Amino acid sequence: xxxxxxxxxxxxxxxxxxxxxxxxxxxxxxxxxxxxxxxxxxxxxxxxxxxxxxxxxxxxxxxxxxxxxxxxxxxxxxxxxxxxxxxxxxxxxxxxxxxxxxxxxxxxxxxxxxxxxxxxxxxxxxxxxxxxxxxxxxxxxxxxxxxxxxxxxxxxxxxxxxxxxxxxxxxxxxxxxxxxxxxxxxxxxxxxxxxxxxxxxxxxxxxxxxxxxxxxxxxxxxxxxxxxxxxxxxxxxxxxxxxxxxxxxxxxxxxxxxxxxxxxxxxxxxxxxxxxxxxxxxxxxxxxxxxxxxxxxxxxxxxxxxxxxxxxxxxxxxxxxxxxxxxxxxxxxxxxxxxxxxxxxxxxxxxxxxxxxxxxxxxxxxxxxxxxxxxxxxxxxxxxxxxxxxxxxxxxxxxxxxxxxxxxxxxxxxxxxxxxxxxxxxxxxxxxxxxxxxxxxxxxxxxxxxxxxxxxxxxxxxxxxxxxxxxxxxxxxxxxxxxxxxxxxxxxxxxxxxxxxxxxxxxxxxxxxxxxxxxxxxxxxxxxxxxxxxxxxxxxxxxxxxxxxxxxxxxxxxxxxxxxxxxxxxxxxxxxxxxxxxxxxxxxxxxxx
Numbered sequence: 001x002x003x004x005x006x007x008x009x010x011x012x013x014x015x016x017x018x019x020x021x022x023x024x025x026x027x028x029x030x031x032x033x034x035x036x037x038x039x040x041x042x043x044x045x046x047x048x049x050x051x052x053x054x055x056x057x058x059x060x061x062x063x064x065x066x067x068x069x070x071x072x073x074x075x076x077x078x079x080x081x082x083x084x085x086x087x088x089x090x091x092x093x094x095x096x097x098x099x100x101x102x103x104x105x106x107x108x109x110x111x112x113x114x115x116x117x118x119x120x121x122x123x124x125x126x127x128x129x130x131x132x133x134x135x136x137x138x139x140x141x142x143x144x145x146x147x148x149x150x151x152x153x154x155x156x157x158x159x160x161x162x163x164x165x166x167x168x169x170x171x172x173x174x175x176x177x178x179x180x181x182x183x184x185x186x187x188x189x190x191x192x193x194x195x196x197x198x199x200x201x202x203x204x205x206x207x208x209x210x211x212x213x214x215x216x217x218x219x220x221x222x223x224x225x226x227x228x229x230x231x232x233x234x235x236x237x238x239x240x241x242x243x244x245x246x247x248x249x250x251x252x253x254x255x256x257x258x259x260x261x262x263x264x265x266x267x268x269x270x271x272x273x274x275x276x277x278x279x280x281x282x283x284x285x286x287x288x289x290x291x292x293x294x295x296x297x298x299x300x301x302x303x304x305x306x307x308x309x310x311x312x313x314x315x316x317x318x319x320x321x322x323x324x325x326x327x328x329x330x331x332x333x334x335x336x337x338x339x340x341x342x343x344x345x346x347x348x349x350x351x352x353x354x355x356x357x358x359x360x361x362x363x364x365x366x367x368x369x370x371x372x373x374x375x376x377x378x379x380x381x382x383x384x385x386x387x388x389x390x391x392x393x394x395x396x397x398x399x400x401x402x403x404x405x406x407x408x409x410x411x412x413x414x415x416x417x418x419x420x421x422x423x424x425x426x427x428x429x430x431x432x433x434x435x436x437x438x439x440x441x442x443x444x445x446x447x448x449x450x451x452x453x454x455x456x457x458x459x460x461x462x463x464x465x466x467x468x469x470x471x472x473x474x475x476x477x478x479x480x481x482x483x484x485x486x487x488x489x490x491x492x493x494x495x496x497x498x499x500x501x502x503x504x505x506x507x508x509x510x511x512x513x514x515x516x517x518x519x520x521x522x523x524x525x526x527x528x529x530x531x532x533x534x535x536x537x538x539x540x541x542x543x544x545x546x547x548x549x550x551x552x553x554x555x556x557x558x559x560x561x562x563x564x565x566x567x568x569x570x571x572x573x574x575x576x577x578x579x580x581x582x583x584x585x586x587x588x589x590x591x592x593x
Contacts (some may be wrong), residue, residue, distance in 0.1 A: 004208040009082035012092040013044040019147030033075040041075035091119035107133040121348040122245035126158035135160040151180040152528035165592040191529035198504040202230030204261040215487035222458035224532040231281040235274035257563040308474035314390035319346040323397035325453030331378040333482040336364035344383030406437040413438035423447035442468040493558035508536035509567035537587040541580035
């Protein structure tokens with residue numbers, strides 16, 4: 001185990017195995033590719049030829065270097081070819097029987113000091129190791145697809161793994177230019193342990209017909225900055241693979257959030273496994289294609305909707321960051337805006353905040369000075385809601401407190417003209433409770449902007465059972481005019497984004513609480529392995545731990561699922577006044593400004 005890992009066998013030349021072979025050969029290792037399918041081996045060689053040719057065309061390597069890389073990759077159909085390997089990485093299908101068969105065969109082929117690594121992301125490394133003649137040399141080496149691009153490698157130890165084996169493969173991964181996270185053996189490890197629970201909830205959300213597949217995916221891309229929506233990602237991973245991972249996670253955790261959504265079973269048993277089969281949650285141009293084509297579920301571009309009401313002027317209630325951001329968005333789009341706060345001074349301060357924001361846009365060349373002046377001229381600050389008497393749309397962005405919002409809606413009911421649309425920007429409270437505070441609940445709707453409102457493209461449009469069709473149509477039209485992306489959802493806790501985001505954040509806290517992984521390793525795993533713009537603990541500290549706890553409590557109260565109960569560590573930090581960046585300390589400490 002102390003010898004350099006210069007000759008490496010990769011068993012299984014599917015997408016993942018081919019990617020691993022590619023990075024190893026480029027890093028100067030002798031690579032033995034093994035697959036019982038000669039066509040799979042041929043595809044792996046062709047893939048390496050194509051990727052290296054592309055590198056030559058982009059002047060990243062020379063033609064001579066390309067030929068050296070290709071010469072280092074040899075393919076075979078028999079495991080005996082691994083006899084001289086220093087390390088064997090298996091990436092065969094996710095089945096104990098298949099993997100154990102490979103490991104048992106390798107025991108009789110490789111040298112006693114050869115390290116055996118499994119590429120599993122769901123199965124127990126300990127169980128695979130225990131079945132081996134030399135369990136101390138067995139570990140997990142979990143790459144992420146596409147291997148060439150994704151920086152993360154999870155190095156997974158069982159209680160039987162020798163430290164020298166861990167050190168050797170960690171050095172190798174780092175020499176490949178990867179960042180490593182050392183984790184213990186539990187289904188999903190860090191990245192997939194958090195990712196697959198989120199994907200499962202998204203599948204269940206779609207199955208319940210709460211929101212369309214397009215809206216769920218758009219909400220998570222635009223609301224959280226993710227590279228792909230959850231249902232598109234499930235199609236990419238493979239719905240059958242996701243189901244296998246979740247089954248393994250549920251067997252270990254018995255957490256209902258990991259119990260595979262029935263739709264995953266239905267799709268996988270029907271052979272609708274995602275991109276690889278040409279159909280999953282979406283329909284693709286051909287098996288293996290990434291091009292989505294229209295199917296029976298695709299919404300029509302110009303679907304017939306109710307005629308909306310005319311909106312020329314907008315009232316925004318509130319004086320905080322969200323209220324001023326929303327007012328800025330409407331004014332930029334050409335609407336006359338009344339910005340009302342509890343006092344004229346607060347309203348003037350909010351407008352001054354907008355002026356600074358617009359000045360930054362001018363400095364960055366995003367708008368002209370003339371456009372800035374025109375935008376500011378459309379905003380009238382007011383010290384009372386009475387100024388909303390003639391607005392066509394009133395949007396409240398006050399404190400996230402139901403009593404405060406209900407009181408405000410009762411006042412808007414008396415002040416606003418008949419036919420005015422009344423919208424709440426709540427992120428977690430029931431919209432219908434605001435509607436019932438008025439004598440016109442049919443005119444009330446949720447319009448959930450994301451912070452910072454000028455930058456974030458998403459608006460969740462939340463209909464209650466009482467919302468009129470033309471009110472819904474009005475808000476969709478207005479959202480398009482202010483250049484935001486509307487997604488439709490019903491009036492239940494968390495809507496789309498928070499209902500999927502916060503259980504994921506809560507599960508990350510539980511990982512730390514259980515001493516499974518560190519804050520830094522979890523944040524790195526989700527950024528490097530999941531493509532998240534921020535790790536969960538970075539995000540929690542930005543959002544505020546008190547805000548996060550409040551949302552977790554609302555979700556737990558609404559859905560009554562034990563798995564949604566706020567992690568005790570989050571409650572303890574909030575009780576201690578550690579609320580994140582705003583207090584200088586949350587999960588991490590921050591320099592005081």
